[in-house]
Amino acid sequence: MEDTLKPRVADAQNFRQYDLKKKFRIGENLIQGILFVTGILSIFITIAIVYELGKEAMLFFALPDVTLVKFFTMTRWQPGIGEYGIVALVSATLTTSAIAIVIALPLGLASAIYLSEYASPKARGVLKPILEILAGIPTVVYGYFALLFVTPILKSIFGDGIQVYNMLSAGLVMGIMVLPLIASMSEDALSAVPRALREGAYAMGATKVETSLQVVVPAALSGIGAAVIVGISRAVGETMIVAVAAGAGPNFSFNPLEAAETMTGHIARISGGDLSYNTIDYTSLFAIALMLFLVTLVLNLISQRVVNRFRERYE
Amino acid sequence: MSEYNEHYPQGSAFYSALRKRYLTATIWQALFFSALLIAIISLSALLYNVVDSGFGYVAYEYKNDPAEFTSIPLDELTNEDLVIILKENLSSGAYNKLDNEKKMETRSQADLYVLFLERLVQYDTKTTWSMTDSLFRSANVRAEAAEKYPDAELEFRSWLTPQFLNTPMSSKAEFAGVRTAVFGSLWLVGIAILFALPVGVGAAIYLQEYAPKNWLTNIIQTNINNLAGVPSIVYGMLGLAVFVRTFEALTSGAAFGVTDSNGRTVLSAGLTMGILVLPLIIINAQEAVKAVPDSLRQAAFGVGATRWQTVWSHVLPNALPGILTGSILAISRALGETAPLIVVGASTFITIDPAGPFSKFTALPIQVYQWTTRPQAEFHSIAASAIIVLLVLLLSLNATAILLRNRFQRKW
Numbered sequence: 255m256e257d258t259l260k261p262r263v264a265d266a267q268n269f270r271q272y273d274l275k276k277k278f279r280i281g282e283n284l285i286q287g288i289l290f291v292t293g294i295l296s297i298f299i300t301i302a303i304v305y306e307l308g309k310e311a312m313l314f315f316a317l318p319d320v321t322l323v324k325f326f327t328m329t330r331w332q333p334g335i336g337e338y339g340i341v342a343l344v345s346a347t348l349t350t351s352a353i354a355i356v357i358a359l360p361l362g363l364a365s366a367i368y369l370s371e372y373a374s375p376k377a378r379g380v381l382k383p384i385l386e387i388l389a390g391i392p393t394v395v396y397g398y399f400a401l402l403f404v405t406p407i408l409k410s411i412f413g414d415g416i417q418v419y420n421m422l423s424a425g426l427v428m429g430i431m432v433l434p435l436i437a438s439m440s441e442d443a444l445s446a447v448p449r450a451l452r453e454g455a456y457a458m459g460a461t462k463v464e465t466s467l468q469v470v471v472p473a474a475l476s477g478i479g480a481a482v483i484v485g486i487s488r489a490v491g492e493t494m495i496v497a498v499a500a501g502a503g504p505n506f507s508f509n510p511l512e513a514a515e516t517m518t519g520h521i522a523r524i525s526g527g528d529l530s531y532n533t534i535d536y537t538s539l540f541a542i543a544l545m546l547f548l549v550t551l552v553l554n555l556i557s558q559r560v561v562n563r564f565r566e567r568y569e
Numbered sequence: 570m571s572e573y574n575e576h577y578p579q580g581s582a583f584y585s586a587l588r589k590r591y592l593t594a595t596i597w598q599a600l601f602f603s604a605l606l607i608a609i610i611s612l613s614a615l616l617y618n619v620v621d622s623g624f625g626y627v628a629y630e631y632k633n634d635p636a637e638f639t640s641i642p643l644d645e646l647t648n649e650d651l652v653i654i655l656k657e658n659l660s661s662g663a664y665n666k667l668d669n670e671k672k673m674e675t676r677s678q679a680d681l682y683v684l685f686l687e688r689l690v691q692y693d694t695k696t697t698w699s700m701t702d703s704l705f706r707s708a709n710v711r712a713e714a715a716e717k718y719p720d721a722e723l724e725f726r727s728w729l730t731p732q733f734l735n736t737p738m739s740s741k742a743e744f745a746g747v748r749t750a751v752f753g754s755l756w757l758v759g760i761a762i763l764f765a766l767p768v769g770v771g772a773a774i775y776l777q778e779y780a781p782k783n784w785l786t787n788i789i790q791t792n793i794n795n796l797a798g799v800p801s802i803v804y805g806m807l808g809l810a811v812f813v814r815t816f817e818a819l820t821s822g823a824a825f826g827v828t829d830s831n832g833r834t835v836l837s838a839g840l841t842m843g844i845l846v847l848p849l850i851i852i853n854a855q856e857a858v859k860a861v862p863d864s865l866r867q868a869a870f871g872v873g874a875t876r877w878q879t880v881w882s883h884v885l886p887n888a889l890p891g892i893l894t895g896s897i898l899a900i901s902r903a904l905g906e907t908a909p910l911i912v913v914g915a916s917t918f919i920t921i922d923p924a925g926p927f928s929k930f931t932a933l934p935i936q937v938y939q940w941t942t943r944p945q946a947e948f949h950s951i952a953a954s955a956i957i958v959l960l961v962l963l964l965s966l967n968a969t970a971i972l973l974r975n976r977f978q979r980k981w
Contacts, residue, residue: 285877286779292771293780296793296851299844303803306810364604372598381605388612390967392905394934395615395956398941402949403618430611437608461590463597484798491800493908494934498941518802518908525805525912531814543806547799554798558791 307547310540317534325541331504331520333538342504343542346514350425350496351489353510357429358485362436363471363478369437370444371466389434397498400427405499412511419501419513428495432485439484443477444470476564483557487550493518517542619960622953626703627726628714629743632691648674651681658689683736687744694743697946729954737920738936742947745940747955752922753835753915753930758903760839760926761846766896768843769850776851777858778880797848805912808841813913821927833914835923835930841909846899853898857891858884890977897970901963907934933959 314320320338328339365385369378404423408416416422447470455465471478501513502523515523521539529536578586639646639654646654652673656664667673667684676684686692695718698710703725714723736746772793780786812820813832820837861884869879915935923930933955940952 279875282875282877289771289775289779292768293775293789295768296772296796296848297789299807299847300792300796302811303799303807306807307803310810361604361607364601365608368598368601368605372601381609384609384612386967387964388608390901390905390963391615392907392934392959392963394905394907394937394941395619395960398937398949398952398956399615399618401941402622403614430608433608461594463594464590467597487798491802493800493802494938497908498938518800521802521806522908522911525809525914526917540806540810543803547803550798550800550803551795554795558794 303547307540307544310537311544313532314534314537314541317537329506333534338538339506340517340542340545342506343515343517343520344545345506345508346421346496346500346504347490347516347518349421349508349510349514350428350500350516351486353422353425354428354432354489355482355486357426358432358436358489359482361429362433362481362485363440365433365437366440366444367466367471370441371462371470385434385437388430389438391431393431393492393494394498396427396431397495400424400495400499416511417501417513419499420511421496421500421514422510424496424498424500425510427499428489428492431492431495432489435488436481436485439481440474440478443474443481446477447473473566476561476566479564480557480561483553483560487553487557490553491518491546491550493522497522517546616960619953619956621699621701622950623729623957624700624703624727625725625950626698626707626710626714626723627947628695628697628718628723630693630695630718632693633689646678646682646685648676648678648681651678651685654689655681655684663688683744687739687741692741692743694947697950728950729957733951733954734958737922738918738931739920740918742940742945742951745951747933747936747958749919749922750931750933750936750955751958754904754932754934756835756923756926756930757839757842757910757932758900760836761842761903762896762900764840764843765847765850765899769847770854770892772847772851773854773858774880774884777855778876778884793848793851797852800908801845801906802908802912804841804845805909807844808837808909808913812837812840825927833916833929834927836926838910838913838915838930838932839926841913842903842906845906845909846903849899849902850895853895854888854892857888857895860891861887890973894970894974897966897973901966901970904959904963904966905934907932907938910935911938933962 315322315325319336324338325340327341328337329341330337330339331342369381373381400423404426405418405420408420408423409418451469451473452465455469460468496516496519500519501515502519503513503515504520505512505514507514521542524535524539574582577583639650655667655673659667664673673681702710711723733746734751735748736744737749738747739745776786776790780789816837817832820834820840821832865883865887866879869883874882910932915931916929917931917939919929919931921928937952937955937959940948940955943949
C-alpha cells in the first residue's frame with residue numbers, strides 16, 4: 255500500500271499536494287493572543303499592587319525620621335507627630351482576629367461535622383442555605399449589628415467596665431461572619447473522606463461521634479487546617495465591622511473591653527477624610543496596606559502548602 | 570489479664586461502658602447541633618434587630634407652625650403655592666441654590682412639600698422607639714412621650730416607604746432617602762461587570778483551553794487564587810493609587826473635555842470593583858468550563874473545527890449557566906463591598922444622581938456606614954431601612970442565581 259503520509263509529487267492534473275504544516279489562520283492566532291493577554295492581566299494586577307504599595311511605602315520609609323526599628327517597636331501610631339509604632343494597630347488586629355477565630359473555629363467545625371455526618375438530606379437542604387445567607391451578608395450590616403445590638407448587650411453584662419466602642423463586640427461579630435467560611439470549607443474536606451474509613455470504624459463497633467472525632471476529622475485535617483488559615487486571613491483583612499464597632503483611635507492594648515483601631519479600620523478612617531497626596535498620612539497608609547497585603551499573602555500561601563503537604567490520598 | 574479486661578471490658582462491664590459511650594455520643598451530637606443553632610440564632614437576631622429599628626413610634630415637633638407661612642390647609646397646597654411660599658420665606662441664597670440643582674417649577678409636589686417641611690416648618694424628631702416597643706408596650710411609650718416631650722406628637726412611622734427609595738440624600742434623617750445611593754450602586758456594578766466579565770471569562774477560557782501545562786500557567790493559577798484572598802481595602806488602595814491619582818486625566822474625564830471633577834468618580838470606583846471581582850469570576854468560569862465534558866470538544870475537533878470554533882460553539886454555550894451564576898455572585902459581592910469605596914472616595918454628602926461615568930457618587934453600603942456612625946437614633950432607623958433595601962436586593966439576586974443554576978443544570 256502506498257504510504258499516504260508522504261507528500262505526493264504533484265501530478266499537475268489530478269492530485270493536490272498535501273501540506274501537513276498547520277495552516278496559519280490569522281483569526282485563531284489573534285484570538286489566542288487576546289485570551290493570553292486576559293490571562294496575564296491577573297499577574298499585572300498583582301504586580302501593580304506590589305508596585306504601588308511598595309512605591310508609596312518606600313517614600314514613607316525614606317523619610318529621615320522613620321526607621322524600621324521605630325516602626326516595629328514604638329507603641330503609638332501618630333505619624334503627624336513622629337510616632338511610628340505599627341504595633342499599636344497590629345495589637346488590635348490580633349485581638350479582634352483572635353476573638354473571631356475562638357468563636358468561629360469550634361462553631362464552624364462543629365457545624366461542619368453535624369452537616370456532613372449527622373444531618374439528613376432534608377435537614378441539610380435547610381441548614382446549608384442558612385449558612386450561605388450568613389456568608390452573603392455585607393460586612394457593613396454586621397457592623398451595624400455589632401454596634402447597635404451586641405454592644406448594648408455587652409454593656410448590660412459588663413456595666414461600666416466596657417467602653418461603647420470595644421474590640422470584644424467587633425471580634426464576636428467577626429466570628430459569626432467567619433463561621434460560614436470555615437464551616438463550608440471544613441464540610442468539603444470532611445465529605446471528601448471516603449466512606450470506607452467510616453464503614454471500617456462502624457464495623458469495629460464505634461459510635462458515630464467516635465468515628466467522627468477519631469477517624470474522619472484527623473483524615474480531613476489538611477482541609478480543616480486550610481479552612482482555619484483562610485478564616486484567619488479573612489478576619490485580618492476585615493474592615494467595616496471594626497471601623498463601625500471597634501473604635502476610632504490607635505491604642506496599644508490587648509484588652510478586648512477597650513476601644514482600639516485595627517490596621518484596616520485606620521486606613522478606612524484616614525482615607526475617608528481629607529487626604530492630600532505626598533503627605534506623611536498618605537504614605538503611611540500605604541505602608542500599613544503593604545503589611546496587610548504581605549500578611550494575607552503569606553497566610554494564603556501557607557494554607558495552600560498545608561493542603562498540598564498533608565493531604566491524604568485515598569486511591 | 571486484668572489489663573486486658575480494663576481495656577476491653579467483658580460481660581456486664583461491657584454493657585455499662587457501652588451505655589456511657591452512648592451517653593457521650595448523644596451529648597456530642599447535641600453540642601454539634603447547638604453550634605448550628607447558634608449560627609441560626611445569630612442570623613435571626615441580626616434580621617430582627619434590623620427590622621426592629623426600621624419601624625416604630627416617633628415623637629416629633631414642629632419648630633415653626635405651618636400656619637405662619639400659609640393659611641391654606643396643608644393637604645390642599647399646589648405646586649405654585651409651594652413655590653411662592655418657598656420663594657418668600659427662604660433666603661435668596663438658599664432658594665437660588667435649590668433652583669440651580671433643579672428648577673423649582675419642574676419639581677414634583679411631593680418634593681416641594683418635603684422641602685417645605687424640612688426648611689420652613691422644621692420638623693424635628695425628638696426620639697424614636699423600636700418596633701417591638703411600639704407594638705407591645707404602646708402604653709409605656711405614650712406615658713414616656715407625655716412625660717418627656719409634652720409638646721410633641723406621637724406617630725407610628727415606617728422609615729422604609731416608597732418615598733424613601735425615591736428621595737435623594739438629606740442632612741435630616743426624616744427627609745433622607747437612598748435614591749442617589751441606589752443609582753450610584755447600579756452605575757458601579759454596571760461598570761464593574763462591563764470590565765470584569767469579558768476579561769474574566771477570557772482568562773478562564775485561556776487557562777482551561779489554550780494554556781500549556783508549564784510553569785507560567787501554574788504561576789497564573791496560583792496568582793489568581795491568591796488575589797481572591799486579598800483584603801478588599803488593599804484593592805481600594807490600588808484603585809486610589811492607580812485610577813484616582815495616576816490616571817486622573819482619564820477617570821476624571823479631563824481627557825474627554827469634562828472639567829469639573831477630580832479622579833474620585835464613579836468610573837474609578839467601578840474599575841476598582843471590577844478588579845476586585847475579577848478573581849471570583851475567573852474561578853467560577855473555570856469551574857463552569859471544566860465541567861463541560863471533553864467528549865464534546867473531541868467531537869468538534871473530529872469534524873475539523875479549530876480551537877476557537879469549538880470554544881465558541883460548543884464549550885461556551887454549555888458553560889454559560891455556570892458563568893452566569895458566577896457573575897451574579899460577583900454582582901452580589903460588588904453591591905455589598907464598602908471599604909474600597911471609602912478609600913477611592915465616595916462622596917460623603919451628595920444629593921444629585923450620577924449623570925455619567927465622570928460624576929461623583931455614593932453607594933448603598935456607604936450610606937449605611939455613614940448613617941450607622943451618627944449618634945442620633947433617627948439615623949440608625951434609616952440605616953436599618955437602607956439595610957433592608959440592600960438585603961432584599963441581594964436576596965433576590967442570590968435566589969435568581971440559585972434558580973438559574975437549578976434550571977440549567979444538565980446531567981452529562
